[in-house]
Amino acid sequence: MAGVTVAIVGAGVTGLACAAELGRDAVVVDRIPVCGGVLGFDHDATRRLEEAARTAGAALHLGETAITWDGAELVAMGQDGVRRIRADALVIAAGARPRNRAELRIDGDRPHGVVSATVACHLAETGVVVGRRPAIVGDGDWARRADAELRHAGAEPIRVRGRALAVRGTTRVAELVCDDGVVACDAVVLAHGLVPLRNVDGAVVDGVRTVYAQPCPDRGAIATAEEEGRRAAGAALAIMRAT
């Protein structure tokens, strides 16, 4: 793929802002078949930045999952097969996810029904609820969204204020032990904290010729994400110039 110099993983606000800055030098891949990431494809900022990236000449390959980076080639998989992208630098703009159970150090039993807010929301959108009375751990965007979507899907979610310590229940979740009391519930939705989502082998930590652009903002902070994308473009250009 002649002329390609920066591969960008993630077509959310950060990745698109980065691509708009780099123009013809940029190739973007995203596992979702539309732009926007967590913000959604129909958001004004998504439309504006996708337009800017395309106008500047960036190539977008949507619905393709980047799997490996060796410092010179990004491999992505999609419905059409394998895409190998030769690049001088890699920008990881893959967004963030709520912390998992191990990262939150929630101990206790391991019954079914402890799920990430991302999963609870995705399922609720299709009318499936992860529990009738799910306890939601966390207070950011994901917690608010899970609360609203589960309520809309017919559940009675409980917002947990304290720090969650342990799950109780053998086959199903029965209760969540917190530092300020015990909550009776039949599922636990994890919506606390955001950590960078990094899934490209070779670029999970300290990838060669890799720039990480994952500001982990809540959804309000579009400007922060855009700025991070532009910063990443500069950092990627610096790597290319140093070559």
Added chain:
Amino acid sequence: MRTYDVVIVGGGVVGCAIARRLSLTRATVALLEAASDVGEGASKGNSGIATCGAETTPGTLESELILASAHGWEALCAALDTPFERIGTLSLALTADEEARLPHMLAEAKANGVAAEIVSGAEARRLEPLVTPDVRAALHVPGDGIIDPIRLTVGYAELAARNGADIRRSTRVTGAQRDGDRVTVLDTTAGPVGARFVVNAAGVEADTVAALAGGAELSSWPRHGQAWLLDRELGRHFAKSVGGIPDEVTRGVYVTPTTNRSVLVGPTARNHDDRDDRRTDAETLDAIMERGRRLVPSIAPERAIKVFAANRPAGDPVYRVERDATIANLVHAAAIRSTGVSSSPAVAELVRALLEEAGAPVGEDRPDATLALLPLPRLLGHPHPEALVAVDPRYGQVICACEQVTAAEIAAAFAMRVPPRTLDAVRKRTRATGGRCQGAFCQAGVSFLCSAYGGMRPEEVWPA
């Protein structure tokens, strides 16, 4: 009611190994498992090390069965499409006292006929650069391997099923009908099952099953173990399984790569009496991490993807692989403790011989039996993904990004004779949802594929 020549009670690694072995003979075989899948007890919660037997007590049945299994792993795992790598173990001596125990460990290995050597601290660090600079010396056992114990268990069951064994899950044995000194029918939560011979491979429930059948009183109890799993990003750098020096109570904490290159740190060993207790607690996990960091300082809780606990069987004595003293058609494979993965092939062969001695039609193998599963190619680590997509375009559809599990692999899981019926069972067969995000970005997608490929309704995948 169908009557089988042999009914195996328990679908852990031991019960499934026995089912595979017997499925090669002319006997009709059923396996009854209380849980919704095979490998739901100790078999999915162990350290994933196939020991070659260096540290077993010479002359014991446990030692004999592990040694008899040790050389066959490469061939068996190839036949069962199960990851296995003989990477070797380093047991690190960090103090003068521990160093003084090494010659005894070496002598024990030699008595077992297992290759082993005492190496200097510098040599230990050359063999595995990640180990602590505080290492004074170590026992190196090159014949130990790492294995995927879940894929092994599922592989045993799948091959047995291909050969006609009925693997009946969600089928808990609740009672037994007898005629004189023989069990004739096992009552289960899914109706009665006729049995000419019965094998008790019920793991931590082996004493319960023995009592139901009217057989010998077995002295067994659960031994609780907790462990951490850390990110593949750490595990890909490991060359060896790393352990400490065992004391009287336990083999101690390992820091070992798994076959998919996560890092397992654990397990603990605590005897207790609650078979359903699979709790983890922060205090124990912190202690495990501290012990692990003494061996490999670069591991850190920040890279945790999961913690878990399991109950392995313990007993006094261990390894009750024998015919029951009073029930003529009952064979026990009970009190098989944490080494059950490592001994399972030879345990299965011994159980076959005991059944033959008792009169079961298991003396001869069928010439037409299937001996190997077709290996399923997987995207993770595959050198040439183009070849996969050319065979099945669904390899292009990466569902679980952390573990790079594709729609093709999930479809193949549902095409098995022992298919998944839960999300967790999909994880056990494919690793989907088992990576660093623990399903945050794929669990919904995997659920949809359960519907598409498995015909499961959403409320079956997510029971309310």
